[in-house]
Amino acid sequence: MCGIVGYIGKRDATPILLEGLHRLEYRGYDSAGIAVVRDGALRTAKCKGRVRDLEQVVPPRFRGSPGIAHTRWATHGEPSDRNAHPHLDTAERIAVIHNGIIENAAALRRRLEGEGVAFRSETDTEVLAHLIAAMPGESLLERVRAALRLVTGTWGLAVLDRDRPESIVVARNGSPVVLGIGDKEMFVASDPSALVRHTKSVVHLDDGEIAEVRADGFASSTLDGGPTEKVRHTVTWTDESFDKGSFTHHMRKEIDEQPDAVRATLSGRLEPRFQTSHLGGIEMTARELLDIRRVKVLGCGSAYIAGLLGAQLIEQLARLPASAEPASEFRYRNPVIEPDTLYIAVSQSGETFDTLAAVQEVKRKGGRVLGIVNVVGSTIARECGRGIYIHAGPEVAVVSTKTFTCTATAFALLALHLGRIRDLSTAQGARLIAGLKALPEQIGAVLAQEADIAGLASQLARAEHAYFVGRASGYPVAMEGALKLKEVSYLHAEAYPASELKHGPLALIAPETPTIVVLPRDDLFPKNISTIEEIRARKGPVFVVTHEGDLPVPVDGVMRVAKSEPELDPILLGLPLQLLAYHVALARGCDIDKPRNLAKSVTVE
Known part of the structure; x- marks a missing residue:
């Protein structure tokens, strides 16, 4: 650090x-x-x-x-x-x-x-x-x-x-x-x-x-x-x-760089001929990948949350059991390392000590591990020996923005690759490739709504607590939104699965406590509307990040993104929450690029 x-x-x-x-x-x-x-x-x-x-x-x-x-x-x-x-x-x-x-x-x-x-x-x-x-x-x-x-x-x-x-x-x-x-x-x-x-x-x-x-x-x-x-x-x-260029803060500059950063992550990796992705850096043959029976993702902080999204993508597209775990916990519990499990280590810096120690534990016990890393030549990249560089460029702000988005995109490429080796059809592959190609322009469209999001941030900046909820793939988005807000603005924020709200967290809802709901228009949309009704019944303010279209219930604020493919929706739904955290911190007068007590590269236990 x-x-x-x-x-x-x-x-x-x-x-x-x-x-x-x-x-x-x-x-x-x-x-x-x-x-x-x-x-x-x-x-x-x-x-x-x-x-x-x-x-x-x-x-x-x-x-x-x-x-x-x-x-x-x-x-x-x-x-x-x-x-x-x-x-x-x-x-x-x-x-x-x-x-x-x-x-x-x-x-x-x-x-x-x-x-x-x-x-x-x-x-x-x-x-x-x-x-x-x-x-x-x-x-x-x-x-x-x-x-x-x-x-x-x-x-x-x-x-x-x-x-x-x-x-x-x-x-x-x-x-x-x-x-x-x-x-x-x-x-x-x-x-x-x-x-x-x-x-x-x-x-x-x-x-x-x-x-x-x-x-x-x-x-x-x-x-x-x-x-x-x-x-x-x-x-x-x-x-x-x-350098910050014309921007006041590195965080804001890096949010703005996301369309180009995602283009760099995708560059040379989409293979329309076979409706798949080309990932030469993983250095595993189709036969070796077919032998994989489960996937375990390891990371810390935003890298761990990106791993949760990645595990869901792998399960959806490759139909492989997949899960994510904080590397800092994994390395201390004497984990069982299975020969048919693929371990994936995620780190922006490639130097995160707990993640490096987890990689070394996997290798010591004979496991196979890939890295998803931003910094070329970093220790985790060299220790893994194979994997995916996300090519997001330098990220200077402590709070992760573009590297989170690019890591999620890299997971989509990996899930597509694994899926096409298995049972994912060419039509499904073509659908996902089209969705990935559209991401940079869609990201730019979300960022163009900054003024509206800043207006919502001025309301949140007066709160002392905020809660984020989401279901299925919306839950990691909620986790990342809460993490961003607490990291950079010091406003207490927690994320919960929307389905767990009535199992305890509902006791925290009050008129002075806003809840941000991740609300994709998917099969779970009606259930998420019911969650909003439960919050409103307790007079809790509700802000939603959702897709275009009218909402069947009144809310206190809306942030909208374009509809992508269902598997890729979480990438876009997370973007307004980055801008929200930035503008709440700005309104509260925080040191945005260097939050107190935190560091970009955590190289100690």
Whole structure:
């Protein structure tokens, strides 16, 4: 969740590092800091708050190279100046920045205090700085390697040695580290977004690897010292992709990008000749796919909810039993891994720690797993080895919008592919292909209704609680709508299956508590109208997201979308709820792109 940036080369590191920290702000953080080496001295600056606050405390002429910088999301110790990274050893020779958690930090701290070390912070990371300084070894690499052999936990870290400024040592175990390769200069980051202004050529470290990074290149190895071979990847995103452009917020920009993002997800993947989809990245033959007897989708947050939609699509179109489960729960319950089950891991960043751990558990027990991921070359994508990239482009806002829509679209492609291998007819395949082709234009039409949705948002912004309900495929849409609203506006929102309303949640309905009903015009339309009547009978305000046409009951607000194919309707029905959440947050004066306590890429447990 924290951010790491490093630079070594002939240029002054400070502006590069601060710029990189700004690029990583979306990951979520509460403090920031920087360290550079110049003329044999280690210079540091750090503070609680935003990167802009750090820029105010960085002294004039704060120059040097190499350098490292960090944004921290508190785990051990409250957000404060002294707990911000980098952390130094007693002699202020070693500087460390670290993402992750050192699980045996308390025991190591007691050992070091027994040796006379006085700690300045409450963090687990400061333990690393003192431990590295205490290790024997001629080089910084040897010292870091020796220290990490004593450590239990997760880390993505970068280390500077004031007395050996010719290198930065980095290591990874459970938290991403990326090396950027330049012209006689090298970059380090926890996310390629911090590097794209300077290089498109990157290398991803794997768990258990350590690397010595010099201006003219790098050498990677295992903690035991064995050399490792790394493959370069090319980052396709441009620097401009991370800017807001003419929009006030990244979230609003990314909502607006959805027609083009869905086009990119579909590009080259529709096969009208055989009325199916072409998904070469799954690397499984028709015979192997026919052997699949069930599907299990794993993800966290919006990725999990997209997985619920995906599981329903697979059941509908391929007639395979399918379900979705939070990856964070799956990995802890000693799951039974079946050889005829296909596991699908979903993650926007491709670095979500719980999802990665679930993938590793499936693989350890001999299961087959595919990834549905946005970031090319990310850890989950590499760990799975096969799957579907959604190609949504960078998503900077913490709140997922376009990647949710594109993930649901990717699931539709996969369900179509599985269905056509099985019993889905050519006529049904043609119907779905036509529906998928129409999605980008239909998405644009929904977004054109923003002014009307903003008017409804002004009414909701005055509420303290809101409830979302839906049936069948409408329930995941309701879940995602509630999640968006609570994430970005801090308005308490919960989602329930409409069929469960009278089994308890109906007690919460009151005149001051609005309910948003997902109301597709399908076979369940009459039952959903009955749900609305139940809410109105308790004088609860009702807002609906539905298709074109008159409603047989009065409601307090309507958001309408075009009718698609029934299997694809949830993709369109979710769009007004994104705009609704955005405008409620705007009306409530919230920090839309960086909601409190949240992060885009959750790389800790």
